Amino acid sequence: MDTVLDIEHLSTHFNTEEGVVRAVDDVSLRVRQGEIVCIVGESGSGKSITAMSVMGLVEAPAGQVVGGSIAFRGEDLLKLGRNELRTVRGNEIAMIFQEPMTSLNPVLRIGEQLMEPLMEHRKMSKKAARKRAIELIGEVGISRAEQIADSYPHELSGGMLQRIMIAIAISCDPKLLIADEPTTALDVTIQAQILDMLRRFKEESGMSILLITHDLGVVAEMADYVVVMYAGKVVEEGEVVALFENPQHPYTQGLLKSKPIINQRQDELYSIPGQVPNPLELVPSCYFHDRCAHCMDICRTTEPALKETANRQKVACWLYEEANPHV
Numbered sequence: 402m403d404t405v406l407d408i409e410h411l412s413t414h415f416n417t418e419e420g421v422v423r424a425v426d427d428v429s430l431r432v433r434q435g436e437i438v439c440i441v442g443e444s445g446s447g448k449s450i451t452a453m454s455v456m457g458l459v460e461a462p463a464g465q466v467v468g469g470s471i472a473f474r475g476e477d478l479l480k481l482g483r484n485e486l487r488t489v490r491g492n493e494i495a496m497i498f499q500e501p502m503t504s505l506n507p508v509l510r511i512g513e514q515l516m517e518p519l520m521e522h523r524k525m526s527k528k529a530a531r532k533r534a535i536e537l538i539g540e541v542g543i544s545r546a547e548q549i550a551d552s553y554p555h556e557l558s559g560g561m562l563q564r565i566m567i568a569i570a571i572s573c574d575p576k577l578l579i580a581d582e583p584t585t586a587l588d589v590t591i592q593a594q595i596l597d598m599l600r601r602f603k604e605e606s607g608m609s610i611l612l613i614t615h616d617l618g619v620v621a622e623m624a625d626y627v628v629v630m631y632a633g634k635v636v637e638e639g640e641v642v643a644l645f646e647n648p649q650h651p652y653t654q655g656l657l658k659s660k661p662i663i664n665q666r667q668d669e670l671y672s673i674p675g676q677v678p679n680p681l682e683l684v685p686s687c688y689f690h691d692r693c694a695h696c697m698d699i700c701r702t703t704e705p706a707l708k709e710t711a712n713r714q715k716v717a718c719w720l721y722e723e724a725n726p727h728v
């Protein structure tokens with residue numbers, strides 16, 4: 402399978418008054434063609450910042466990609482200029498967020514917002530773009546498409562707006578769709594419909610999806626491959642079935658203790674006792690050590706590397722390190 406997105410050793414830092422936050426710290430991940438990769442983690446795990454880094458949405462001076470590469474179909478996005486990146490964004494890579502209102506323009510009609518990318522990236526005439534916009538509204542399951550095209554965002558429900566965001570996202574046939582908590586704000590029934598729709602579009606078009614979520618029910622339902630992030634790091638990754646059947650990292654094991662129920666929304670991940678460490682106070686160690694029932698001396702002083710284990714999963718944990726004298 403072709404690799405669509407290949408992130409290698411990505412590090413994204415933010416400058417705060419109290420110091421530098423390593424929001425994403427040496428993260429590598431790969432999305433292949435037609436595949437759905439889920440990044441799962443608590444808030445503050447770096448999952449959204451990973452996506453924003455791909456989209457070029459981390460802006461200096463507040464934040465900065467300080468290392469690594471982000472290859473999209475073989476081309477390093479970090480080396481593209483503003484205009485080149487703009488051509489890729491919204492065209493070959495599309496993104497949808499949790500809050501559609503943050504991406505829609507409140508004073509533009511829905512139809513106009515759908516026409517914009519078609520005219521910009523596809524060089525469609527106004528008339529052709531309007532026609533396509535109305536078709537797209539129908540394709541995302543909204544009836545009375547013409548009337549909706551002439552509405553303003555505030556006139557539509559959250560579920561409808563998220564459908565419109567998906568219509569905008571797929572309008573230029575992206576190769577990659579990045580979806581950051583796309584259904585978190587929606588009720589369970591609508592959430593299931595939207596996820597079904599995303600999967601159907603993926604199957605029809607062959608696009609890939611990088612789906613960011615804290616909801617293991619969504620992961621179980623959607624993912625081919627799962628990347629678990631904790632405090633800016635990948636702590637475990639693997640094929641979804643293997644990872645759910647045999648989680649290896651104590652953090653993943655904790656998350657899976659509350660078995661996700663498909664189509665039932667989870668507002669929060671199962672809470673493992675303790676808290677994510679303060680990002681300003683990280684010292685070389687396993688960042689999960691304060692919360693880990695298996696913590697050993699080495700965990701408090703030395704960071705475990707992400708290594709492939711027997712069943713093709715990767716895990717960063719001293720329990721699986723041959724070099725660990727305690728194993």
Ligand code: SF4
Binds near residue numbers: 693695697720
């Ligand atoms: Fe627990 Fe140590 Fe593994 Fe970290 S490295 S998850 S502290 S056993």
Ligand code: MG
Binds near residue numbers: 448449581582
């Ligand atoms: Mg987020």
